Amino acid sequence: MTQSRDEFAIIQRYFCDLTGQDGVVAGIGDDAAVLAIDAVPQLVMACDTLVASTHFPQRASPAQIATRALCVNLSDMAAMGAKPKWFTLALTLPPELASQSWLQDFSRGLAQIADRYNVALVGGDTTAGPLSVTVTLLGEVPNGASLLRSGAAPGEHIYVSGTLGDGAAALDYLITGSDTGAEVNQRLEEHFYCPQPQIELGLGLRDFATACIDISDGLVADLGHICEASQLRAQINTEKLPIHPDLGQFPDSQVLQWALTGGDDYQLCFTIPENCTDDFAKWAQSMRIPVSAIGKLVALDAHQPVVEIDGRPAPVDKGGYNHFR
Amino acid sequence: MTQSRDEFAIIQRYFCDLTGQDGVVAGIGDDAAVLAIDAVPQLVMACDTLVASTHFPQRASPAQIATRALCVNLSDMAAMGAKPKWFTLALTLPPELASQSWLQDFSRGLAQIADRYNVALVGGDTTAGPLSVTVTLLGEVPNGASLLRSGAAPGEHIYVSGTLGDGAAALDYLITGSDTGAEVNQRLEEHFYCPQPQIELGLGLRDFATACIDISDGLVADLGHICEASQLRAQINTEKLPIHPDLGQFPDSQVLQWALTGGDDYQLCFTIPENCTDDFAKWAQSMRIPVSAIGKLVALDAHQPVVEIDGRPAPVDKGGYNHFR
Numbered sequence: 001m002t003q004s005r006d007e008f009a010i011i012q013r014y015f016c017d018l019t020g021q022d023g024v025v026a027g028i029g030d031d032a033a034v035l036a037i038d039a040v041p042q043l044v045m046a047c048d049t050l051v052a053s054t055h056f057p058q059r060a061s062p063a064q065i066a067t068r069a070l071c072v073n074l075s076d077m078a079a080m081g082a083k084p085k086w087f088t089l090a091l092t093l094p095p096e097l098a099s100q101s102w103l104q105d106f107s108r109g110l111a112q113i114a115d116r117y118n119v120a121l122v123g124g125d126t127t128a129g130p131l132s133v134t135v136t137l138l139g140e141v142p143n144g145a146s147l148l149r150s151g152a153a154p155g156e157h158i159y160v161s162g163t164l165g166d167g168a169a170a171l172d173y174l175i176t177g178s179d180t181g182a183e184v185n186q187r188l189e190e191h192f193y194c195p196q197p198q199i200e201l202g203l204g205l206r207d208f209a210t211a212c213i214d215i216s217d218g219l220v221a222d223l224g225h226i227c228e229a230s231q232l233r234a235q236i237n238t239e240k241l242p243i244h245p246d247l248g249q250f251p252d253s254q255v256l257q258w259a260l261t262g263g264d265d266y267q268l269c270f271t272i273p274e275n276c277t278d279d280f281a282k283w284a285q286s287m288r289i290p291v292s293a294i295g296k297l298v299a300l301d302a303h304q305p306v307v308e309i310d311g312r313p314a315p316v317d318k319g320g321y322n323h324f325r
Numbered sequence: 326m327t328q329s330r331d332e333f334a335i336i337q338r339y340f341c342d343l344t345g346q347d348g349v350v351a352g353i354g355d356d357a358a359v360l361a362i363d364a365v366p367q368l369v370m371a372c373d374t375l376v377a378s379t380h381f382p383q384r385a386s387p388a389q390i391a392t393r394a395l396c397v398n399l400s401d402m403a404a405m406g407a408k409p410k411w412f413t414l415a416l417t418l419p420p421e422l423a424s425q426s427w428l429q430d431f432s433r434g435l436a437q438i439a440d441r442y443n444v445a446l447v448g449g450d451t452t453a454g455p456l457s458v459t460v461t462l463l464g465e466v467p468n469g470a471s472l473l474r475s476g477a478a479p480g481e482h483i484y485v486s487g488t489l490g491d492g493a494a495a496l497d498y499l500i501t502g503s504d505t506g507a508e509v510n511q512r513l514e515e516h517f518y519c520p521q522p523q524i525e526l527g528l529g530l531r532d533f534a535t536a537c538i539d540i541s542d543g544l545v546a547d548l549g550h551i552c553e554a555s556q557l558r559a560q561i562n563t564e565k566l567p568i569h570p571d572l573g574q575f576p577d578s579q580v581l582q583w584a585l586t587g588g589d590d591y592q593l594c595f596t597i598p599e600n601c602t603d604d605f606a607k608w609a610q611s612m613r614i615p616v617s618a619i620g621k622l623v624a625l626d627a628h629q630p631v632v633e634i635d636g637r638p639a640p641v642d643k644g645g646y647n648h649f650r
Contacts, residue, residue, distance in 0.1 A: 055452070086370065123372060134459040
């Protein structure tokens, strides 16, 4: 489909020179983008949609919507060990929002993240309709080096990056408006709209990890995907779960639930063989990337839960959508 | 972002084994797809969104929405001279539509087109929200062989594939419900929901054409893009415009307007140097692909319209969105 004049004008005006154009032979302005690749890598392709009132509140600023849309997609690249390169943007916008100021703010947010992670916007489509944003990202990975969910083995250690539960705490703050203090409020809001995709960690994990996933639906659910794909059982030790001091003001049981089953953390959960853990710890320290070993993988017997927490079956996760209405 | 359980179940159930998986190292079911490429081609990436009530009527069947979404995206690959390979699907669906029968019908339509054009669904995202479909397609093209809009030169011939005006006639039929006879009605509806992307022609045009675009906003608007990108003026001869006999029942002036400024034809418009036209004609004939020479390109002087029809400036095209409400 060719971009119609109105759409083309919007793309030209607000999005065209938004991002670095490394490897872009022809970007925005033709029927499709043409992209040059240097060697023969494998490509990694992922797409995610954010819908207003489901994935972000209606009151979110255009820049906040943009940063979140790109960050959650970049998180998928991190989880695959891929170097993100190019993305397309499908922006559906109600006519009443299609103002210069809205689009400027949105493109400012997009450019900020594209710049930080060196990804190029290479095409897209703007349409009239209920507000939603779909980003499709393309990345590269050396042949066979991508981090799948299916590569883990018994005896391996389970790690997570950063801290857990911040996504759920942020969601709680955004939905209930609970007052957690100005500084904490700001950090939680920042975490929600601008979660930090663990790109650098993902690239490094190619040398160490056997399986990897990003935590968007909560640790238990996402670690469960690794277990199912690798046919293993995970044993988590809750004392090892990394929790940010900011969450100290909430009841322990609440924080634990957030850390285990809350979504939107966008940290990586990954598995590392016993004989690599020392080298990995050194590497992570040298890169100043905080990581925590939280448990181990064991063989899966029939009728056992795939995730065990302190020796007990994990509670059934709720998963599903966030609803901001 | 990881797929949540509900989303994952939908993708697994309705979309997983939908398409051939040539070159797919890891498809649906991980954070992102991993794709293997054989040589060092250039990649072509395009995305398009269809929104209910804007790009298709609410009464459209799920299969019709799916075939249209994939076909209009494939048309972009044709216009670039690219071989389409892989696509992601972002499907936003109101909860009341998320039934087994809706999804089965949608996936049936998607599989039909994916199968016909040998493209693999490699990932996607399903979300709850107002009905819309975003397809992002990835294709390959040999280094430097893509058909851009900017390569045309003065003296070259302008061609279109197939017939023009069918898209606008189909739109007219779908919006007004005008009775054009059962057989014609069916062809128009088929044209709207299942426009034939000119992939084979696009691949062949790599050897002949200097510029190419697909006609989605109407000949004048889209040929205008070639003229602007190539800094040339197009002179069209309306007697040469290919019109399907089915449109004979409409007034000539109506048909001419549809052929010139109506959208949704999804034919290719392309330019060929004088010394290649004979070889091209032979090739097209051997492939049984109908093409028509409709005019020539000349140098552009300042203050001249970029498109001239029978020696007069082209009417300003209306472009923009289709609205089915």
